[in-house]
Amino acid sequence: MIKFLFKKKKSSKLSIDFETFLNTKLGIKPLNEDLYLEAITHSSYKNIQNQSFDNERLEFLGDAFISLIVAKYLFKLYPKKQEGYLTQLRAKIVSRDHLNKLGSSIGLEEFILYQKSANSYKSLVGNAFEALYGAIFLDLGFERAQISFEKFILIPHLDIDKIFLENRDxxxxxxxxxxxxxxxxxxxxxxxxxxxxxxxxxxxxxxxxxxxxxxxxxxxxxxxxxxxxxxxxxx
Missing domain, CATH: 3.30.160.20 (Double Stranded RNA Binding Domain)
Structure with a gap:
């Protein structure tokens, strides 16, 4: 019994700073750490480290998840707006430029693993942001991922009026x-x-x-x- 109480915790694959980031900025505590490590691994880093994974598959999943959550959020927020308005607004919110801004606003970039070279990766942060929510969805389920995105991203960081005026089509x-x-x-x-x-x-x-x-x-x-x-x- 005493041996069990004082058993050492298994070492984490994630840095303490990244775990703190996930907890304070997104309100989650990882269960499957491999998913989060994959989410922040850019393909350029995979190539130089000879790893078997990068974040592109999680990016695909996160893209679909974020699009759905934003659509649901706007549907409830604007009960009298027509489909055309909602479609335009969702497109602006989930655009690569805006996701880059959201990822940067929460400080995600410092945790992304990528090959730092003269090449610039314009979608680096936005892609990792999508991948991260793909990881959260797989790890903790739809409901928990939705709560995180709405509470920690949409409500504090989304200025819909500003987005619509600045990017009006x-x-x-x-x-x-x-x-x-x-x-x-x-x-x-x-x-x-x-x-x-x-x-x-x-x-x-x-x-x-x-x-x-x-x-x-x-x-x-x-x-x-x-x-x-x-x-x-x-x-």
Whole structure:
């Protein structure tokens, strides 16, 4: 009995700092440590360490999990919003850029194992963030992973109004608006090779034979967004 009470705890595969991070930043205590080690292992690190695993499979699972949780969260948060609005907002929240920001905001990057070289991995943090929630889902189950994501990520770190305003997709909004009215619109975008102000693309939006929006930009996409914003301001 005495021998059992004073039995040494099995050494952890995870650093004390990483375990503390998981507990304080995500509110979880790992059961299967291998999953979390896999979640923070980038493929570049696998190659130099001759390991048999990296986080890409967990990233796939985490991507699906996060998308579902965000969809459910938005569905409950906005009971009167239509599918188009919810779809756009979810896409912005689960975008690679935004997941990179979420991962960085909780300090995940310092724990990721990867080959530090001149190459930059633009999606490093976002991918590891997805993989980490894939690991939590497998280790602790859907309900526990959902509680962690909502309590420790969505509520404290998600500014929906800011996300929507900063990343507003004016073109999609305009298309949805006229689609509901049964009106087809067209985007006529031309490139002015002699333009000197850097805004060489010009877009006219046509509805029922009339020009309803005009915009310029350094690319076709930007010009169309600018024209769409102009058209929406008149509606």
């Amino acid at each position: 004016y073109k999609s909004e305009l298309l949805i608006y006229f689609q509901k009215k049964g009106i087809k619109i067209s985007f006529e975008t031309l490139k002015d090779e002699e333009c000197n102000d850097g805004l060489q693309f010009m877009c006219n939006i046509i509805a029922n034979g009339e020009k309803i929006g005009l915009g310029k930009g350094s690319s076709k996409k930007i010009a169309e967004q600018s024209a769409s914003k102009n058209a929406l301001s008149k509606i």
